[in-house]
Amino acid sequence: xxxxxxxxxxxxxxxxxxxxxxxxxxxxxxxxxxxxxxxxxxxxxxxxxxxxxxxxxxxxxxxxxxxxxxxxxxxxxxxxxxxxxxxxxxxxxxxxxxxxxxxxxxxxxxxxxxxxxxxxxxxxxxxxxxxxxxxxxxxxxxxxxxxxxxxxxxxxxxxxxxxxxxxxxxxxxxxxxxxxxxxxxxxxxxxxxxxxxxxxxxxxxxxxxxxxxxxxxxxxxxxxxxxxxxxxxxxxxxxxxxxxxxxxxxxxxxxxxxxxxxxxxxxxxxxxxxxxxxxxxxxxxxxxxxxxxxxxxxxxxxxxxxxxxxxxxxxxxxxxxxxxxxxxxxxxxxxxxxxxxxxxxxxxxxxxxxxxxxxxxxxxxxxxxxxxxxxxxxxxxxxxxxxxxxxxxxxxxxxxxxxxxxxxxxxxxxxxxxxxxxxxxxxxxxxxxxxxxxxxxxxxxxxx
Ligand SMILES: [Zn+2]
Ligand SMILES: [Zn+2]
Numbered sequence: 051x052x053x054x055x056x057x058x059x060x061x062x063x064x065x066x067x068x069x070x071x072x073x074x075x076x077x078x079x080x081x082x083x084x085x086x087x088x089x090x091x092x093x094x095x096x097x098x099x100x101x102x103x104x105x106x107x108x109x110x111x112x113x114x115x116x117x118x119x120x121x122x123x124x125x126x127x128x129x130x131x132x133x134x135x136x137x138x139x140x141x142x143x144x145x146x147x148x149x150x151x152x153x154x155x156x157x158x159x160x161x162x163x164x165x166x167x168x169x170x171x172x173x174x175x176x177x178x179x180x181x182x183x184x185x186x187x188x189x190x191x192x193x194x195x196x197x198x199x200x201x202x203x204x205x206x207x208x209x210x211x212x213x214x215x216x217x218x219x220x221x222x223x224x225x226x227x228x229x230x231x232x233x234x235x236x237x238x239x240x241x242x243x244x245x246x247x248x249x250x251x252x253x254x255x256x257x258x259x260x261x262x263x264x265x266x267x268x269x270x271x272x273x274x275x276x277x278x279x280x281x282x283x284x285x286x287x288x289x290x291x292x293x294x295x296x297x298x299x300x301x302x303x304x305x306x307x308x309x310x311x312x313x314x315x316x317x318x319x320x321x322x323x324x325x326x327x328x329x330x331x332x333x334x335x336x337x338x339x340x341x342x343x344x345x346x347x348x349x350x351x352x353x354x355x356x357x358x359x360x361x362x363x364x365x366x367x368x369x370x371x372x373x374x375x376x377x378x379x380x381x382x383x384x385x386x387x388x389x390x391x392x393x394x395x396x397x398x399x400x401x402x403x404x405x406x407x408x409x410x411x412x413x414x415x416x417x418x419x420x421x422x423x424x425x426x427x428x429x430x431x432x433x434x435x436x437x438x439x440x441x442x443x444x445x446x447x448x449x450x451x452x453x454x455x456x457x458x459x460x461x462x463x464x465x466x467x468x469x470x471x472x473x474x475x476x477x478x479x480x481x482x483x484x485x486x487x488x489x490x491x492x493x494x495x496x497x498x
Pocket of ligand 1: 253297298
């Protein structure tokens, strides 16, 4: 059986979800769905059109391969194209959705979706993966990445290459967050061992901003329709135990990086518990995102800052040292690492090791992510290792530079802050050009 859908769209059809329903008969063993569209890039348009498919069987999500040049899906009980979930080809009504992330003028976009079903059982070997295990290690500082992609969406690497990258950089934990799919996670989890903890994830890649759902392995509805707001989407993820992180909030948006800039007015930051302030290498949009983060902290939000390489394949050399999350966790397990991140017990680093503690007037010591209850003097202590010549350490109080010192003259600093006027503070390490080298999460201050 073959079914074909043909239509023509123009730029006003950008940011739509266009459903196409088809019937799968009893006894179907495999399915092929192919998208062709033309032009890939309109004449004189600065950027290519960007359209992707999402597939649903009668019971729910079966996959997506966001922004991958190959939009042909092969699916059977045993195997699936990257981005899609192998499994029984259930009889009934299926839906293939065309997600129109970006259609640029002037030419219209013609597309054709072809669906073919076959009854011959596939003879190919099964893609089944047994999850690996990571023996929990005790309390300590653990390094990891919270944002990366494979060819299950628009990355260049397959899952084993991605895991090799994490091992090469001696990460303790790594999260796979492919765009709008979780199909890589079974293989990903099969590759974990005592040296490397794998953490489930997905990047919700919406038309108006990106967010990471961390610590979950199920697909999350990322589309806003029927009155569903981003707050509804985020609260569903939080209710299921996931960590919701606003990703690269000040990334350039349309049209260059369509949907990449966070534009959900109701979630500035709303119920989001965390925001990725360091995406890839330190760039102007990260600096802008940092200012937004400081503004949100000054508004009274207790937000956690995270980093992510957002790696899509072989990194340029300057990325290799960058943007690792260094987390103080009670043990190396998914629950403990994510629990520590939720509490803000991490700093983000491109190399330096950083510590920051605060002691209140009663002698109680608090680490990053914690709260000092004081209206009197607070003693702040920070220390650093592995800084480079020219690096400077800044104590930031309520978003302003309280003091900046040359990191090479000393490897620690102490300050006294007034408990009455201090709302939060943290430490940045900047290089000679002002680029970020490391930054802690804040310590908060509340009146006793
Ligand atoms: Zn993104
Ligand atoms: Zn990403």
